Amino acid sequence: MKLSFNYSLLASVLLITTACQHKAAPVAGSGSQATVQTPTTDRTYMDAAGNLHLLGLSTRERLAQAPFASWFDQFYNGYTIDTATAGQLKPLLKNKKFVIFMGTWCGDSKREVPRMYKLLDYCGVKSSQIKLINVNNADSAYKQSPGHEERGLSIFRVPDLLVYDKNGEAGRIVESPIVSLEKDLLAIVQKQPYTPKYPGVAYLIQQFQSSNWQATPAMYEQAAAQMKPQIKHWGELASFSRVMLTSGYTDRAIDAMQIATLLYPAETGAFLYLATAYVKKGNTPAAKACCEKVLQLQPGNADAMAFLKGLEK
Known part of the structure; x- marks a missing residue:
């Protein structure tokens, strides 16, 4: 199934609260006029x-x-x-x-x-x-x-x-x-x-670098418990996840946002960002499940509906 999801949605649908989130055009050679x-x-x-x-x-x-x-x-x-x-x-x-x-x-x-x-x-x-x-x-x-x-x-x-x-x-x-x-x-x-x-993200980076890290629910729960006092906003993990995603570390992006959804279970943006990572991974069912979770939290959420529509094309 061909996915038509537009990753520029990261800058508009999935707003991260950071002072440095101004969107720039791609550099020349990528089809832009830069x-x-x-x-x-x-x-x-x-x-x-x-x-x-x-x-x-x-x-x-x-x-x-x-x-x-x-x-x-x-x-x-x-x-x-x-x-x-x-x-x-x-x-x-x-x-x-x-x-x-x-x-x-x-x-x-x-x-x-x-x-x-x-x-x-x-x-x-x-x-x-x-x-x-x-x-x-x-x-x-x-x-x-x-x-x-x-x-x-x-x-x-x-x-x-x-x-x-x-x-x-x-x-x-x-x-x-x-x-x-x-x-x-x-x-x-x-x-x-x-x-x-951002000590919470620093802790997570250390975990990712450890040979003991495993992408399991138990490991996510353990990391979330350690990071909870250090994370002030889900956007800290989303920003890190975005870097991982665009750098080719899709699994680590998924891990970060799995933890974000545990820390912020009512945050629709966290689930949408996780859905984005799953799309990059090629796991369409998981991406759909994230969007459906958003619609449970916020029926009629336009971003989740647009996301699902893109996945169906």
Whole structure:
């Protein structure tokens, strides 16, 4: 049976509550009118509204140019360094490496990345120590870069500042700091206990990486019980699931949304998102069951009815 479900429904039917959910057009070569330049760094593309965005490996110098300079300069110049904490940081950053994942379409990235650069500048971090990577927000390449530098790094929110020492990743600041950039970064490099935002998703990622993980109802229940105090909204898992889905990890997307439906059994969006993952997997009966669950929760739900109609074609 041929499925005609349109995955762009992810952006309209399945709304995720996040500050960085602006929908961008696919890059050139995918049948859109988007434009793409081909240099190794500072690649750009236009979204459907005509806004220019960076994509893939980039440079701080490009962020300081139009049209990005309007927000880069604002947040760089407007940030006040905690000099006392930064003074402790400075000697500890000399041999560290940093990778920043961001999106020029993302409000959190526009605010936090200039602040990150100002702090790293103050601490004397060299440009050679920093790698800047811009990810896409197109439905077909969500939170991905053309070079897939994000692969294996569990990048599900941006900006994401990864800190590396000689032993590998020392820690990361996800989306925004818990206390402040200075204090969070100091905790990371001093190897103090530090948990970035979205600890529930971080826990789930650890479970997926474990050889003990099994996609069973009992395992879902166990994970849900552990994550319940740490998850504030089903959209946290939906955002992670979307990254898994568009990156080709369909089973992990299903696992995440199975847990989301356990944590939020009355949330119609969670079941619709799970249905989307099942469609990608090719499990039409399971997708239909999710839509039917939505209609039980909310009779006449237009999204579920449209979803079912698409599955029947």
